Amino acid sequence: MIDILIVEDNKELAGLLCDFLRAENYTxxxxxTGEKALSLYEKYGAKLIVLDxxxxxxxxxxxxxxxxxxxNTPILIxxxxxxxxxxxxxxxxxxxxxxxxxYDIDILLAKIGGIFKRRYAIDEITDGCxxxxxVSQAVxxxxxxxxxxxxxxxxxxxxxxxxxxTLNKDYIFNQIWGSDSLSEQQTLTVHIKWLRQKIEDDPxxxxxxxxxxxxxxxxx
Amino acid sequence: MIDILIVEDNKELAGLLCDFLRAENYTxxxxxTGEKALSLYEKYGAKLIVLDxxxxxxxxxxxxxxxxxxxNTPILIxxxxxxxxxxxxxxxxxxxxxxxxxYDIDILLAKIGGIFKRRYAIDEITDGCxxxxxVSQAVxxxxxxxxxxxxxxxxxxxxxxxxxxTLNKDYIFNQIWGSDSLSEQQTLTVHIKWLRQKIEDDPxxxxxxxxxxxxxxxxx
DNA sequence: GTAAAATGTCAAGGCTTTTTCACGATTTTT
DNA sequence: AAAAATCGTGAAAAAGCCTTGACATTTTAC
Numbered sequence: 001m002i003d004i005l006i007v008e009d010n011k012e013l014a015g016l017l018c019d020f021l022r023a024e025n026y027t028x029x030x031x032x033t034g035e036k037a038l039s040l041y042e043k044y045g046a047k048l049i050v051l052d053x054x055x056x057x058x059x060x061x062x063x064x065x066x067x068x069x070x071x072n073t074p075i076l077i078x079x080x081x082x083x084x085x086x087x088x089x090x091x092x093x094x095x096x097x098x099x100x101x102x103y104d105i106d107i108l109l110a111k112i113g114g115i116f117k118r119r120y121a122i123d124e125i126t127d128g129c130x131x132x133x134x135v136s137q138a139v140x141x142x143x144x145x146x147x148x149x150x151x152x153x154x155x156x157x158x159x160x161x162x163x164x165x166t167l168n169k170d171y172i173f174n175q176i177w178g179s180d181s182l183s184e185q186q187t188l189t190v191h192i193k194w195l196r197q198k199i200e201d202d203p204x205x206x207x208x209x210x211x212x213x214x215x216x217x218x219x220x
Numbered sequence: 221m222i223d224i225l226i227v228e229d230n231k232e233l234a235g236l237l238c239d240f241l242r243a244e245n246y247t248x249x250x251x252x253t254g255e256k257a258l259s260l261y262e263k264y265g266a267k268l269i270v271l272d273x274x275x276x277x278x279x280x281x282x283x284x285x286x287x288x289x290x291x292n293t294p295i296l297i298x299x300x301x302x303x304x305x306x307x308x309x310x311x312x313x314x315x316x317x318x319x320x321x322x323y324d325i326d327i328l329l330a331k332i333g334g335i336f337k338r339r340y341a342i343d344e345i346t347d348g349c350x351x352x353x354x355v356s357q358a359v360x361x362x363x364x365x366x367x368x369x370x371x372x373x374x375x376x377x378x379x380x381x382x383x384x385x386t387l388n389k390d391y392i393f394n395q396i397w398g399s400d401s402l403s404e405q406q407t408l409t410v411h412i413k414w415l416r417q418k419i420e421d422d423p424x425x426x427x428x429x430x431x432x433x434x435x436x437x438x439x440x
Numbered sequence: 441g442t443a444a445a446a447t448g449t450c451a452a453g454g455c456t457t458t459t460t461c462a463c464g465a466t467t468t469t470t
Numbered sequence: 471a472a473a474a475a476t477c478g479t480g481a482a483a484a485a486g487c488c489t490t491g492a493c494a495t496t497t498t499a500c
Contacts, residue, residue: 072337072338072341072342074338096316096338117292118292118294118316118339119338119339119342121292122292122339123343123355135343135355137357149456149457149458150370150457150458151458152457184459184460186459186461187458187459187460189476189479190458190459190460190479190480191458192477192478193478193479193480211476211477213466213467213476213477214467214468214475214476369487369488370487371488404489404491406490407488409447409448409449410448410449410450410488410489410490411488412448413448413449431446431447431448433446433496433497433498434445434497434498
């Protein structure tokens with residue numbers, strides 16, 4: 001999977017942009033026609049497509065439509081045309097952002113950074129040295145992977161998504177085990193214990209998962 | 221969690237937009253000041269914020285910055301100003317899209333639809349009557365939940381993400397079990413069997429998970 | 441058509457996760 | 471300060487998941 005696919009027939013401009021992006025640690029590929037772009041995308045996939053509208057042969061709009069048919073990959077449209085119609089039809093068509101040529105490279109980089117952040121950081125919950133990815137179900141403490149069982153993971157996500165809020169035990173139990181569960185609430189305290197052992201620096205003196213007496217727990 | 225939070229001090233306009241959105245089955249709340257918007261957002265959360273820049277008191281940019289500090293919730297900025305600076309600073313700041321007042325309500329609805337689709341459909345893989353959500357780890361067949369074990373789920377996602385492609389058994393095995401696994405490849409065929417029993421209409425005549433003799437499997 | 445190779449099936453077992461239970465420790469109430 | 475309520479802990483039982491091996495079935499090659 002490529003990070004960024006640049007679709008641009010001006011090789012000099014594409015090369016320049018490519019250098020800048022690689023300097024920011026993105027992996028980049030360049031296609032100078034719409035057809036090549038689609039074939040590269042088919043083969044390797046991409047996290048973001050920077051798409052020039054004016055291309056020889058198949059134009060950018062056609063590329064955008066084709067890609068939109070099969071995926072939600074973010075597309076940033078680049079165009080020399082200034083007509084409003086183009087901008088709107090591009091965005092409605094499914095592009096995530098739009099920039100006019102000639103553009104300031106810093107602004108383009110900022111837009112790309114923004115798209116990446118909004119699009120690919122959304123499934124991560126972060127708090128200090130703790131990082132939880134809801135898609136890959138992975139937990140990292142100081143960037144070291146922490147093994148979690150399913151129940152522990154669900155419990156951690158619930159607590160972290162309500163950081164600072166006290167969740168009462170009935171609520172937690174219903175969220176994780178379901179209201180029709182036959183298990184006992186004692187089960188919850190055992191899972192809290194294991195979670196503390198995995199994420200607290202000193203499990204005997206929990207700083208992150210705090211007990212709220214008579215109520216429940218909260219993540220701080 | 222609210223679907224859409226409208227931040228707009230013109231109550232008539234906000235009400236109108238609200239009606240249109242509710243007609244499309246979104247849940248909607250309205251805030252007429254930036255402060256109220258932030259407090260509503262704190263309390264309930266929102267999937268998308270439609271944010272007018274010109275507000276009494278705290279302006280839209282300030283609201284946008286505050287929300288961006290703590291989350292990646294999509295923001296659609298609405299503004300009467302036409303200066304280019306505003307547009308750009310709003311977008312770079314982290315907004316997902318931009319529309320100028322007075323706007324055509326259909327265009328706004330299209331933009332909102334686009335944001336929702338790009339932002340919230342990305343973790344779902346759909347194929348015909350089968351729907352897989354990678355975040356909640358849930359699988360639905362004809363909208364009925366199908367229970368999956370972890371290995372079955374991973375295997376299904378791998379196959380579906382490579383729909384139409386034949387994956388050879390070594391590849392599948394390395395992806396799911398890891399290259400240093402001591403398990404035998406026989407394990408894979410057993411999991412394939414279970415997966416077929418859960419997602420195929422007739423598990424004895426699999427239509428979706430096909431065997432490619434001497435190579436591996438593919439999802440069609 | 442037959443033998444060889446590859447895949448499918450089933451049930452048993454082993455392993456991990458989850459739950460339960462009993463008891464000890466801590467906090468709150470009286 | 472004692473009693474009551476609540477929470478924490480460790481071990482063991484229960485449940486669920488994964489793997490394995492033996493054998494059946496299907497496909498391919500000769």
